[in-house]
Amino acid sequence: MSRKARLVARLTLVSVLVSSLVLMKIPTVPNLYINSLIREINKRVLVWYSYSRGMDALSGERFIVFYHAGRQREAEMVLTAAEGFYPALAENFxxxxxxxxxxxxxxxxxxLNKSFGWPADADTLGVYWAGSIRVLSPDAWINSAxxxxxxxxxxxLGPMSHEIAHLFVDYLSMGNCPRWFNEGVAQYQEHRLTGFHFGEACSFPLEKAxxxxxLAGFDTLEEQNRAYHQSFSIVSFLVETYGWPAVVSVLREFGxxxxxxDGLKRVFGIDPNTLDGEWKRWVRYR
Structure with missing residues (x-):
């Protein structure tokens, strides 16, 4: 067995053993702790994998960017953006x-798409997954001298503010956040920091809602732009009506x-049907 294979086997064994201990000690909500455990293991495995592949690394205060030779300029830009967005997001969350x-x-x-088993032409600039961020090289999509x-x-227009927001949502909710709610929160923070959005929050076409x-099957919906727009609109409604701290409180309840x-009832005192009705009235009459 190669050294690489032995290390992977050991990491897998450690993951299984620690997961078993967590399940024994915390039987009530084990998935939350397993999600957090997987996230921390994945972070360390990705660092090891990147170094083992001979990739260069650029370290900042909060992030470490791995890149292939000849991409230092882009890595510096990614690190600068990540470190720049982090303080505001840390304060907000x-x-x-x-x-x-x-x-x-x-x-x-x-x-990038191959690393997740997606079609080669999938329109992806960045992905957050289990404590790590994958980013498409800016040179692959920006044309500017x-x-x-x-x-x-x-x-x-890049993915850093959005993906770092997902990072905070993951930590606060311990991986237990509805996908559409997660995307709505990430878009809300992205819009706040960069101005980007898929559509105005208060002008969603309700006949297409x-x-x-x-929305619970977010990733299976064919009209992804509409799904993103609606999730952004609903979270924007919650922020305007109840305040951003209340949205953070919901994420903590998920955690x-x-x-x-349960999260809606504990924080806002409403159920999902009431949320749907109040959001639609907000869009209709705002």
């Missing part, structure tokens, strides 16, 4: 993330094991 967050820079869209405009485009039951219905 009321949380500090311990340890460096690994960011893996992919040279082209095909290799002006250095200042190049950096501006990446900061405003998904039910909350349909204690609450489902969507």
């Amino acid at each position: 009321g949380l500090e993330i311990q340890g460096p967050v690994p960011v893996l820079l992919y040279d082209d869209r095909e290799s 002006d250095e200042r405009d190049y950096y501006r485009v990446f900061a405003e 998904f039910s909350l039951e349909e 204690r094991g609450a489902d969507l219905e």
Whole structure:
């Protein structure tokens, strides 16, 4: 067995053993702790994997960017954006993330999509997964000879603010956040920091609205732009009506094991049907 194979086997064994101990000690909501355990193991495995592949690394205060030779300029831009967005997001979520967050820079869209088993032409700029962030090289999608405009485009249209917001949601909710709610929160923070959105929050076409039951299958919906727009609109409604701290409180309730219905009741005093009706009235009459 090769050294690499032995290390992978050991990491797998450690994961199984620790997961078993967690289940024995915390039988009430084991999935939350297993999600957190997997996240921390994945972060360390990705760092080891990147170094073992001979990738270069650029370290900041909160992030470490891994990249292939010849991509240092882009890695520097990714690190600058990540470190720049972090303080505002940490303040907004009321949380500090311990340890460096690994960011893996992919040279082209095909290799990024391949790492998740997606079609080669999937329109992806970045992905958050289990404590790590995967990013498409800015050179693969930005066409600008002006250095200042190049950096501006990446900061405003790139994935860093959005994916780092997912990072905070994951930590607060311990991985127990409805997918549409997660996307709505990430978009809300992205819009706040960069101005980007899939559509104005208060102008969603209600005749095309998904039910909350349909939104529960977020990734299976064919009209993804509409799903993103609706999730952003609903979270924006919650922020405007109840305040951003209340949304953070819902994420913390998810982290204690609450489902969507319980989280809404505990923080807002409403159920999913009431949320749907109040949101639609907000869009209709705002």
